[in-house]
Amino acid sequence: MRTDSFAVRHIGPREGDLNKMLGVIGVESLDQLIYETIPDDIRLKESLDLPRALSENEFLYHIQKLAAKNKMFKSYIGLGYHETFTPSVIKRNVLESPGWYTAYTPYQAEIAQGRLEALLNFQTMVCDLTGMPLANASLLDEGTAAAEAMAMLFELRSRDQKKDDVVKFFVSEEILPQTLSILKTRATPLGVELVTGDHRSFGFTTDFFGAILQYPGKYGEVYDYGEFVTRAKENSIKVAVAADILSLVLLTPPGEFGADVVVGTTQRFGIPMGYGGPHAAYFATKEEYKRNVPGRIIGVTKDVNGNRALRMALQTREQHIKRDKATSNICTAQVLLAVMAGMYAVYHGPEGLKYIGNKVHRSTITLSGILEQLGYEQTNASYFDTLVIKADASRLREVAESREINFLYIDDNTVSVAINEATSTDDLNDIIAVFAEAAGKETILLDALEETTVIPEALQRTSAFLENEVFNAYHSETALMRYLRKLERKDLSLNHSMISLGSCTMKLNAASEMLPVSMAQWANIHPFVPVEQVEGYQEVLRELEQQLNIITGFAGTSLQPNSGAQGEFAGLMVIRAYHEANGETNRNICLIPASAHGTNPASAVMAGMKVVVTKTDEKGNIDVDDLREKAEKHKDNLAALMVTYPSTHGVFESSIKEITRIIHDNGGQVYMDGANMNAQVGLTNPATIGADVCHLNLHKTFAIPHGGGGPGVGPICVAEHLVKFLPSSPVIKTGGDNAITAISAAPWGSALVCLISYGYIKMLGVNGLTNATRHALLNANYIKNRLSGHFDVLYTGEKGRAAHEMIVDCRPFKKNGIEVTDIAKRLIDYGFHSPTVSFPVAGTLMIEPTESENLEELDRFCDAMISIRTEIDKATAGDVNNVLKNAPHTLEMLTADDWHLPYTRKEAAYPLDYIAENKFWPSVRRVDDAYGDRNLMCTCAPMEAYADAE
Known part of the structure; x- marks a missing residue:
């Protein structure tokens, strides 16, 4: 093992695990899996034009030298x-x-x-x-x-x-x-x-x-x-x-x-x-x-x-x-x-x-x-x-x-x-x-x-x-x-x-990426100082923009948006400015697939557009005929299509180039939601599929931590014809020659945490970035196949493969009286955060393991899901006193003198042997959502007030 390789530390599966995982998936090689997952007409034929990887020590020395500037x-x-x-x-x-x-x-x-x-x-x-x-x-x-x-x-x-x-x-x-x-x-x-x-x-x-x-x-x-x-x-x-x-x-x-x-x-x-x-x-x-x-x-x-x-x-x-x-x-x-x-x-x-x-x-x-x-x-x-x-x-x-x-x-x-x-x-x-x-x-x-x-x-x-x-x-x-x-x-x-969590890409936030955030030479700088005083920052931000240009295949990047939703808004405002510059202020129709993130339609409305929803077919893909019909119907006013790729259903849709061509033929621009970019880096990119602008979630694909719900960074990358419209700042010059007004308060948004993504790219390098994507697809397909026979995966690609995430259908379990929420809460007892619940399809779980998880952890998760499946089989409709309905189980509950439940304490707290080594105890039992909304209390009121409300 190369001890100086960051990729070895970041990517979870070990070299010796590969054959076992490929065997479970049913392919001869990782190349075959990629071939069966990503359509041939959008796969990159050459490596990204990025430099070699730095070791962690090399990166820390490099970032300290830049800090000194x-x-x-x-x-x-x-x-x-x-x-x-x-x-x-x-x-x-x-x-x-x-x-x-x-x-x-x-x-x-x-x-x-x-x-x-x-x-x-x-x-x-x-x-x-x-x-x-x-x-x-x-x-x-x-x-x-x-x-x-x-x-x-x-x-x-x-x-x-x-x-x-x-x-x-x-x-x-x-x-x-x-x-x-x-x-x-x-x-x-x-x-x-x-x-x-x-x-x-x-x-x-x-x-x-x-x-x-x-x-x-x-x-x-x-x-x-x-x-x-x-x-x-x-x-x-x-x-x-x-x-x-x-x-x-x-x-x-x-x-x-x-x-x-x-x-x-x-x-x-x-x-x-x-x-x-x-x-x-x-x-x-x-x-x-x-x-x-x-x-x-x-x-x-x-x-x-x-x-x-x-x-x-x-x-x-x-x-x-x-x-x-x-x-x-x-x-x-x-x-x-x-x-x-x-x-x-x-x-x-x-x-x-x-x-x-x-x-x-x-x-x-x-x-x-x-x-x-x-x-x-x-x-x-x-x-x-x-x-x-x-x-x-x-x-x-x-x-x-x-x-x-x-x-x-x-x-x-x-x-x-x-x-x-x-x-x-x-x-x-x-x-x-x-x-x-x-x-x-x-x-x-x-x-x-x-x-x-x-x-x-x-x-x-x-x-x-x-x-x-x-x-x-x-x-x-x-x-x-x-x-x-x-x-x-x-x-x-x-x-x-x-x-x-599907669509959320909860990967490793490596310590070496995080360390610069605490350095005074990066942390204690006012955003409006003269740019000649921040040569280190300017070098990092310029290079990060270039790195993202290369990864997306686009010509320009703005780091200003400091969340994914803000990136969506920024991208749509750039498209709006482009149409206005062409004298087509009438273009205000935004086509959005029914499976899209909820932020997509909300962002389109914020940008002054009218949303027209397009259908998905029985396989979960965009209904191309419906999209073509609506694009042609609105061709005089079509502003944009907002599309997530791979789809929110976890599929590389083979019709994507046809879809983007339809939009362009009818005068619109294509906005690609970058939430699923972790399945693209080094293997395909937004420019190749025919998009004009995308936002990237640096807090997903590019390793900025989620921080319990933020910080986020959502830069936008754009094709050449949109570069001139990238957002400006009223204090420090940024953006294009015909820039839209500011999206965020600071010229480069949340610049401090951009150091994390800069480090992620520098330490993985061209080969590490591509291997991270390949292993994200590997891990997802390994889980998919291990759960096969126990759970149904709702959508797959034409060759039966998932992208970096998959949707597990839990709706059939209603006949046993079990809802998807019960499974989510029961996973807590097994020591896991639930996958994404009921999005984008109600009654489902969307699972995304990322490339950072090793085989042992993937197996623990699969074992937990399979064990829960046996618990579902034991449940009967009308029985509200089973191990799933009572989940999660707290330590207070398990150590109480009285135990009148029809299953043992061990079944409640330690259903599998691995849990005993590292038990996580929830501090409360299942919360009452409805009560909280009926009795809204949003401050640290004294306990008497809580009692009065009750």
């Missing part, structure tokens, strides 16, 4: 990004812990109670600080959250407003520039007219449905928005406020002056800037809007024993159920970052946050006073952490950069300085020295901070926050370390067993 200036730029301290206990026990970063989205609540509690803490923190009664479990970034707020308020227009076609939305000129750009992107297809202006002179006419304010303003001024909100209400205008969360420790919460929605980022709560992300945004609103809130909401419910349990609430709002009628296409959050931000509040508590907020504010006041002594004019009357100074910007920049300091240069005569948690007295003296030198004066040393405030009394916070016990119990490192470990033990992650 990044200049570690102190940045006081602000604009929504600030240096912060990540408490080491959180960095070590959350960010760097595979128990937290390898977990999946908590759809299976019984094995996600730890993460769910951490997210409930996050929601409670957001509600307390914003003064709002309801918050979701995070969004992608502040700009996205603001756009979602606008879209929600647009949907919430009154019947009279909709009748009168009220489509104007007021945007304060104080809004962050990146937020304004994202608002423009989202407003265009909605038909919303943005009106930007001074909130102090806004006319409150009746043709507006909503408004958004920045608090404090983009350059730090703190305004009293109370009168504005009151007048808005009088004119039926709903108001969103984008608020700096740390400032809310000292400022009146927006909920207390009447805001309808409050959004922002929690980056300041211990999350590294990471050259733009990932960071957890927050979204808080009124309880009456709970069914319109985008993203996920964590709620309190109970299990079958009546014990308190947590779950994702109100999932009926989500796009996988509502599809084109969904409130949003957002199908992810920033869970790992939300957990970190929530734990920052847990660790510091209310008094700790007040200390940090007051230190930042007093540092800013002290700096302002000394700069005025040096002869500078500071123009902000009221502020939290940011000063606006009249100065020769060119001269000041020259001096500042010579001392490795970045400010924000507003114009030739105006400079902004934003102070942060990490700003020490020495840092303040360095800032003062820059201004003194620029003015040609002796510097003034400070040694103490002013004990005062410049926040008007009417705007000072008087209400308490974070009074729940969780925010007042874990302030020592020992206490927090144990609390984090207690929560982690409640969750089943990849560090325990395979997570075979």
